[in-house]
Amino acid sequence: MLRIIDVCGRRLDDYAAVLPRGAFDVEHALAAVEPLCKAVRDEGRAALVRFAEQFDHVVPERLKVPAEALQRALGDLDPGLRAAIEESIRRRRVVAEAIETEEAYRCVEVAPGAVVGNRMIPVERVGLYVPGGLAPLASTVLMNVVPAQVAGVGSIAVSTPPRAEFGGLPHPTILAVCALLGVDEVYAVGGAQAIAMFAYGVPGLCRRADMVTGPGNIYVVAAKRCLRGLIGIDAEAGPTEILVLADDTADPGRVAADLISQAEHDPMAGAVLVTDSRGLLEDVEVQLAAQVDRLATADRLRVSLTGEQSGAVLVDDMEQGLAVADDYAPEHLEIQTRDAAGLAGRVRNAGAVFVGGSAPVSLGDYSAGSTHVLPTGGGARHSSGLTARSFMRSVHVVDYTPQALADLGDAVQRFAHAENLPGHANAVAVRTGQRVRA
Known part of the structure; x- marks a missing residue:
């Protein structure tokens, strides 16, 4: 069901160019x-x-x-x-x-x-x-x-x-x-x-x-x-997406279920598996076929899972897998590996990280306590999910005494004249009585 992208033996400066991701024009x-x-x-x-x-x-x-x-x-x-x-x-x-x-x-x-x-x-x-x-x-x-x-x-x-x-x-x-x-x-x-x-x-x-x-x-x-x-x-949020980073210790049934959970949001939703285990990939494919057939959203799932935005990426090891995940910068990143917590601590680009086999993305969608409003389409490289801070503005308040202004007045005036803004310098000079020539 998933198209396979094999990057084994390849070391790219940016894996994003070869990874599955749909267009969102x-x-x-x-x-x-x-x-x-x-x-x-x-x-x-x-x-x-x-x-x-x-x-x-x-x-x-x-x-x-x-x-x-x-x-x-x-x-x-x-x-x-x-x-x-x-x-x-x-x-x-x-x-x-x-x-x-x-x-x-x-x-x-x-x-x-x-x-x-x-x-x-x-x-x-x-x-x-x-x-x-x-x-x-x-x-x-x-x-x-x-x-x-x-x-x-x-x-x-x-x-x-x-x-x-x-x-x-x-x-x-x-x-x-x-x-x-x-x-x-x-x-x-x-x-x-x-x-x-x-x-x-x-x-x-x-x-x-x-x-x-x-x-x-x-x-x-x-x-x-x-x-x-x-x-x-x-944010300008596009279709939802999940990337599961998994090794041969992962449960293929859980991996398949988690790929399905995000894919059913939308026919354009992306579901990506990154693994160094061909055996796990084969088992996940079997589980996907079996689980999709049981769900009322099967038609939508087949469109999503077989689309250009979904796929499986084969890597040499989890080090390369982590590099692939960081370049993809997924909205949701699940890590189901031997040292899930250790890898999670090294992730640089993800909207939210779900650690181990007991933290599916659907937990975060509803009740984990985390935000589910997250950057998509690689936006996690530069943006964060929606939190209380998103609704607040930072305002600086500047409070100088007359002496503190006088102590710095010459420096401010010299900087202003260097930018050919004498009015800026004048605003200091009229307060300090100390005028610096250009």
Whole structure:
């Protein structure tokens, strides 16, 4: 099922060029998205209604979900599922509060009387997009809302597509999670138009947001690119992906199950196995065929697992395997080897690392306590997953006494004159009475 890429005996400066990864052409989607965003900007509610009918095939009775619908969805939630969601929320909040925040104010005295401080200030208003297509990602609600709440964001709004089977309301599990988290501003608006709604605001319906987070299809990503600068965004996330680094000690059934778990998200999802064991690869292929056949998502899985974005990479040893993994920079990296913890400690590029046979990616997707909003498409080389810090801005506060300024005044003026900016030098001179000539 998996196409095989053999890099044994090859030492490349960058393995990324030969590794499986699908195309994700955001630029192409921009042509469709830009007029849609402008329509929302210019027409507001009328455009949202028109696009709901066009893309979602239903016009919500109310674009803003009424409070009673949120509470009804929570009341109807299966008790076992509610308990599972509440535990996921608890664990995500524990992690966010313990390791993802920074002190509100820190400062350092760089010289007598010269203090520079740093304040961490939360974003004021965030719009969260929750997909509702192939899979209604209720887990995305808690993965975005919890860190935003921990960061201290004062206003959080959620937008998710209306569904014809629910009378124009969004999926009830998504609404129930919003209610559990105390988010009462929810919109039945889907796709790129939801991003535009948050970016521009719609009079009488929705205030503009300062930042938009949450995953989506290529048109949602294109809208983020189109509107970035007007709003802050979390990332341009593409299809999900997993790379499993495994040796001959790995359980082939578990490896196959984990490749499947991410591949079923989307026909474009990537599943990559990197191993130095031909025997493991053969056993994994057997397990993939058997497990896929048992699942309701089998058709989608076959498309994903046989696509250009998925495959198996044969390496000489785990040292080469680690180099391959770092060059691929996966969204999710699982390590199922003899010394999984040791290898995990040496990983440089990954959105999240799952260590050993008892930490499948699906654990992180829901309840591990970690974030599941992670960089894709090699973005882990330069970007991080969504955490409480993502919703905070770092602001330096400069506080100098008159003497501290005088002590440094000559140096500042000389630097300013060197850049041919005499007005900069003058701003110091009028305070210190000491003028330095160019």
